[in-house]
Amino acid sequence: MTLGRLNHVGVATPSIERSVDTYRSLLGAEAIGKPFDLPAQGVRVCFVDAPNTQIELIEPFDEQSPIAGFLKKNPAGGQHHVCFEVPDIDAAVAHLKAQGATVLGEPRIGAHGTPIVFVHPKDFGGLLVELMEAPKDEQAGAH
Numbered sequence: 001m002t003l004g005r006l007n008h009v010g011v012a013t014p015s016i017e018r019s020v021d022t023y024r025s026l027l028g029a030e031a032i033g034k035p036f037d038l039p040a041q042g043v044r045v046c047f048v049d050a051p052n053t054q055i056e057l058i059e060p061f062d063e064q065s066p067i068a069g070f071l072k073k074n075p076a077g078g079q080h081h082v083c084f085e086v087p088d089i090d091a092a093v094a095h096l097k098a099q100g101a102t103v104l105g106e107p108r109i110g111a112h113g114t115p116i117v118f119v120h121p122k123d124f125g126g127l128l129v130e131l132m133e134a135p136k137d138e139q140a141g142a143h
């Protein structure tokens with residue numbers, strides 16, 4: 001298991017449009033992607049680029065969304081997860097399970113088109129951690 005770059009910070013919001021306005025007006029964010037649906041993950045997504053990472057704005061796609069409960073508890077939204085890159089998601093999952101961590105489900109394709117998996121917040125002092133397999137071209141470029 002090798003810890004890689006911080007890929008993004010996930011921020012849950014009841015309205016991507018309102019959050020985008022806030023990032024633009026209060027923080028001067030300019031590089032903001034177009035929102036898109038990810039029904040398989042139960043979210044609508046929009047990336048705000050910062051020089052060294054991304055903010056991933058996520059809004060529930062439907063009532064079954066994994067962020068529905070979070071927004072019920074935090075109606076204004078808030079920081080939801082952090083995502084670190086790993087070179088090999090299957091190796092990371094095997095390592096985490098061997099250490100007794102609670103891996104939430106099987107790896108699935110995430111918003112960047114590579115496999116992702118989540119680790120329960122109880123294993124990280126209340127922080128929901130997402131691991132994302134780094135794109136192979138980035139890994140090749142890193143050597």
Ligand SMILES: CC[C@@H](C(=O)O)C(=O)SCCNC(=O)CCNC(=O)[C@H](O)C(C)(C)COP(=O)(O)OP(=O)(O)OC[C@H]1O[C@@H](n2cnc3c(N)ncnc32)[C@H](O)[C@@H]1OP(=O)(O)O
Nearest residue numbers: 010041045066069070080104110111112118121126127128
């Ligand atoms: C855009 C696609 C993708 C990407 O490519 O980047 C994504 O990021 S998708 C993001 C959304 N998807 C997920 O979050 C999937 C994984 N999450 C889950 O499986 C669940 O959300 C959860 C973490 C198991 C929580 O389930 P939930 O039913 O909402 O809550 P519980 O009531 O069971 O909560 C148990 C416990 O955990 C606390 N909690 C819940 N969410 C968070 C959070 N985001 N950060 C920190 N803590 C969280 C909750 O408060 C409970 O605590 P206690 O009350 O102390 O038990």
Ligand SMILES: [Co+2]
Nearest residue numbers: 010056083130
């Ligand atoms: Co994410």
